[in-house]
Amino acid sequence: MKRVTVQQALTGRVEVGETLEIQGWLRTRRDSKAGLSFLALHDGSCFDAIQGVVQNDLPNYETDVMKLTSACSLRIRGELVESQGKGQSVEIQVQELEVIGWVDDPETYPMSPKRHTMEHLREHAHLRPRTNIGGAVTRVRHTLAQAAHRFFHENGFYWIHTPIITASDAEGAGEMFRVSTLDLANLPRTESGEVDFSQDFFGREAHLTVSGQLNVECYCSALSKVYTFGPTFRAENSNTSRHLAEFWMIEPEIAFADLSDNADLAEEFLKYLFRSLLDERPDDMAFFAKWVDKTCVDRLETFIDASFERMEYTEAVRILEKKSKKAKFEFPVSYGVDLQSEHERYLTEKLVGRPVVVVNYPKDIKAFYMRLNDDGETVAAMDVLAPGIGEIIGGSQREERLEVLDARIAAMGLDPTDYGWYRDLRRYGTVPHSGFGLGFERTIQYCTGIENIRDVIPFPRTPRNADF
RNA sequence: UCCUCGGUAGCUCAAUGGUAGAGCAAUCGGCUGUUAACCGAUUGGUUGGGGGUUCAAGUCCCUCCCGAGGAGCCA
Numbered sequence: 001m002k003r004v005t006v007q008q009a010l011t012g013r014v015e016v017g018e019t020l021e022i023q024g025w026l027r028t029r030r031d032s033k034a035g036l037s038f039l040a041l042h043d044g045s046c047f048d049a050i051q052g053v054v055q056n057d058l059p060n061y062e063t064d065v066m067k068l069t070s071a072c073s074l075r076i077r078g079e080l081v082e083s084q085g086k087g088q089s090v091e092i093q094v095q096e097l098e099v100i101g102w103v104d105d106p107e108t109y110p111m112s113p114k115r116h117t118m119e120h121l122r123e124h125a126h127l128r129p130r131t132n133i134g135g136a137v138t139r140v141r142h143t144l145a146q147a148a149h150r151f152f153h154e155n156g157f158y159w160i161h162t163p164i165i166t167a168s169d170a171e172g173a174g175e176m177f178r179v180s181t182l183d184l185a186n187l188p189r190t191e192s193g194e195v196d197f198s199q200d201f202f203g204r205e206a207h208l209t210v211s212g213q214l215n216v217e218c219y220c221s222a223l224s225k226v227y228t229f230g231p232t233f234r235a236e237n238s239n240t241s242r243h244l245a246e247f248w249m250i251e252p253e254i255a256f257a258d259l260s261d262n263a264d265l266a267e268e269f270l271k272y273l274f275r276s277l278l279d280e281r282p283d284d285m286a287f288f289a290k291w292v293d294k295t296c297v298d299r300l301e302t303f304i305d306a307s308f309e310r311m312e313y314t315e316a317v318r319i320l321e322k323k324s325k326k327a328k329f330e331f332p333v334s335y336g337v338d339l340q341s342e343h344e345r346y347l348t349e350k351l352v353g354r355p356v357v358v359v360n361y362p363k364d365i366k367a368f369y370m371r372l373n374d375d376g377e378t379v380a381a382m383d384v385l386a387p388g389i390g391e392i393i394g395g396s397q398r399e400e401r402l403e404v405l406d407a408r409i410a411a412m413g414l415d416p417t418d419y420g421w422y423r424d425l426r427r428y429g430t431v432p433h434s435g436f437g438l439g440f441e442r443t444i445q446y447c448t449g450i451e452n453i454r455d456v457i458p459f460p461r462t463p464r465n466a467d468f
Numbered sequence: 469u470c471c472u473c474g475g476u477a478g479c480u481c482a483a484u485g486g487u488a489g490a491g492c493a494a495u496c497g498g499c500u501g502u503u504a505a506c507c508g509a510u511u512g513g514u515u516g517g518g519g520g521u522u523c524a525a526g527u528c529c530c531u532c533c534c535g536a537g538g539a540g541c542c543a
Contacts, residue, residue, distance in 0.1 A: 034500035053501080069494080087503045107494040107512085108478045113504070114492050116479065119535065174542065211543090236541055237469055249543060330539090341539075394543060439543030452536090453543095463469095464534090 001077065007045035009090070014080050016090060021077045022050060023100070025130060028113050029068050037065055039094070041074060044135050047283035051083065051091040052076050064099050069106035070113040071130065074099055118455050125459050125468045133292070136284035137456055140277060141444055147276035148229060148250055148440075151269055157225040157252060162212030164231065167204050168418070175235035176207035177245075208233035211437060212251050214369075214422055217398060220253035220433050221425045227252040229440075237463050241452040242389060244441060246461040253435030259371075259380040259397040262434035263357050266384055266393055267308040269438075270355075274300040277447055285447075293449020299387075300447060302354060309356040313378065316347060316358050323351075338365045341390055348385040355386045368408045369422075370396040371432075382436070386446050395436020402426035 003021045004014055014020050024043035031037045035056040042049040054065050068074075077096040083089060103109050110124040111131060121128045128134040152159065165179050181201040182188065188196040197205045212228035219226045232249045252265060278285060278300055289297045320333040320343050327350070331340045339347075339358070348356050360378040363370070370379035384393035399405045405426055409416050416423065444456040454460035459468045 028504075030502045030505055032500070032502055032505090033498075034502095036501070038502050038505090040503080051503080083501090085501050085503070105478090105494095109493090110478075112479065112493045114479065115504075120479065123535090232543080234542075238541060239469085239536095240539085240541090241537080243542070247543065389543095391543065437543060442543060 005045035006041065006043045006048065006050045009050055009080060009092070010046065010048055010088075016080055016082055019077065019079050019095070020092070021075065022052075022092065023075045024049075024073070026068055026070060026072045026074055028070060029065075031066075037061075039065075039068070039074070039076075041076065042130075042135070044129070044138075047132070047136060047139075047287055048088075051085075051088050052078065052094045052097075053091055054094045054097060058094065058097060060097065065097060067102075068099070069103050069109070071103045071109060071111060072099055073101040118450075118452060122452075122454055122460070129458070132287060133455075136287050137444070137448065137450065138458070139284050140281055140288075140448060141456065143277055143280050144273055144440070144444060144447065145229070147273050147280075148269075150276070151272045152225075152227050152252065155225070157227050158219070158223050160212070160216050160219045160226045160228050162209070162215040162228045162230065164209055165202075165206055166209045166215075167202055167206045168214060174210050176210055177233050177235045179206040179208060210234055211249070213253070213435060213437065216251055216253045216435070217422070217425060217433065220255050220435070221429070221431065224255045225252070239463060241454075242442065242445075244453055244457060244460055244462060247453075247457070248440035250438040250440055251435060253433060255431050255433045257397075257434045258432055259359060259382060259434055262395055262397060262436060263308065263310060263359065263382055266357070266382075266395065266436055266438075270384075270443075271304050273443065274304055274447065278304075288448045288450075296447065296449040299354075306354060309352045309354065311347070311356055311358050313358055313361045316343075319351065320346065336362050336364070344383075344385045344390050345387075348390075349387045353387070355384055355392065358383050358385065363408075366396070368412050368414060369398050369405070371399045372404055372408065380434075384436075386442070388449075388451075389442050389446055391439075392442045392446060393436050393438050395434065397432065397434040400426060400430045400432050402430065 001019055001021055002014055006022060006024060008014065009020060009022060022041060022043070024041040027040040027042050027049050029037055029039055037054045039052040039054060040049040041052055054061065058065060075098045076092060076094050078092040078094040080090055081093050083091040111127045121131060121134065129138055149159065182199070188199045190196045200206070209232055211232060212230065216226055216228050228251045230248065231246055233246055235245065236243070254261065254265060278297065285297050314335065316339065317333055317335050323346065324333055327346055329342055331342065333343055347358070348354070359382045360373060361381045362377060363372060363379045366379050366381045370381045372379055380397035382395050383391050386392040399408060402423060405423065406416060409419060441453045441456050444450070445453060448456065450456050454462065
């Protein structure tokens with residue numbers, strides 16, 4: 001008797017005629033008064049459920065089988081046989097069935113065997129992985145994460161575990177969540193009446209990280225090719241289908257590399273991810289193509305075959321200005337202002353029809369650490385824009401020249417003493433280096449066509465919502 | 469945070485200011501191998517909370533809460 005997963009049973013690990021044992025959850029039960037019932041059993045190991053056929057002479061047919069409802073957990077033993085029906089090649093002729101867990105009050109079980117809205121699934125995030133779409137998203141997410149690590153490993157990158165808690169108070173990538181053990185009802189005060197963080201756990205203010213970039217630059221300046229892959233936190237009050245308060249970001253950083261190398265890396269990396277996904281999860285991708293977004297598989301294949309579209313910011317603005325009347329933009333476009341969502345969408349969706357890299361933005365709309373170009377006006381920044389999502393990657397060549405970095409820090413009104421260790425990288429053997437941040441959830445959205453980012457992470461954290 | 473649209477049965481949605489309905493799910497019965505099975509019946513409601521207008525409010529007004537789409541911020 002082999003105990004196997006549904007995936008193993010369906011893919012030849014068990015020969016027809018062998019007996020096997022499978023454990024899982026019931027998706028549906030269909031009865032035929034020919035004296036048999038059909039059970040669809042899933043265990044998450046693959047998209048498909050396996051069909052168990054139960055004859056009514058089973059000792060517990062009336063007492064157990066006829067009472068089964070969706071989501072009951074079961075252990076079945078039986079023979080793997082070729083199916084007499086359509087829709088599956090093999091099925092299990094059940095010889096023994098054991099109910100492990102019943103469903104309490106089936107009428108109110110939230111994942112009843114019918115179609116549900118994404119909002120409903122989200123409100124039951126603890127049960128959502130049992131659904132077709134919940135399972136498919138989970139496997140796709142895993143596959144993309146594994147592919148990311150594999151890509152970097154195979155290309156000589158080292159994975160750096162950058163800190164979740166940071167006392168760097170000037171990363172400048174958005175609002176931060178405070179980390180503190182102070183008693184909120186009884187805050188220690190300094191003589192001038194301000195909160196005395198010297199009495200806090202770290203002896204100073206601390207927050208959850210908004211990016212591992214500054215930390216990973218340190219390791220880049222020693223191990224040459226590195227990356228982080230971990231959770232990041234933004235306390236922005238963003239209520240959109242593209243933002244989470246807690247999300248996962250992949251941030252590679254490469255030494256002796258300019259912006260063009262950076263864009264090459266982004267392109268090669270994304271293609272590797274998409275190729276892996278199509279190769280490894282055809283079952284789940286077929287489901288998304290059928291029920292969620294008919295174009296998702298084609299989109300990935302096109303991306304893999306095509307070269308990245310690259311465009312200068314100046315060029316992008318020129319095109320947008322030319323098209324602004326026809327496209328009826330709500331906001332005007334001109335050199336020196338950041339592109340609005342509608343402009344980004346126009347570029348990637350209408351003009352190019354696939355992801356596009358916009359490079360060399362005006363320095364005033366970008367971060368202090370981005371490398372100043374020779375024109376003195378722009379910085380070596382890049383944004384990868386994807387149809388339906390907008391910015392999926394943000395990156396840049398970093399400023400490696402200490403005096404230029406200091407001038408930028410000063411010009412932006414930042415305090416150089418906050419950047420002591422970061423400046424040291426430029427003092428001791430500085431090198432040109434580049435990197436980017438890829439929003440992991442946005443990548444999953446792009447691959448699956450799922451519209452709301454809250455549906456591609458197990459337990460989404462958003463303003464006013466940290467349930468589960 | 470701003471704009472727009474929503475909140476009615478377990479779920480998805482109907483309902484001129486005048487008796488709250490349907491489909492699915494669930495339960496029961498029928499059906500000779502089903503595939504989101506099918507056919508019949510039954511059960512199922514404090515219409516998001518609070519306040520107001522009215523003879524009468526799911527429906528109109530005020531307010532709060534929650535959700536979605538878009539914007540800003542960004543990945």
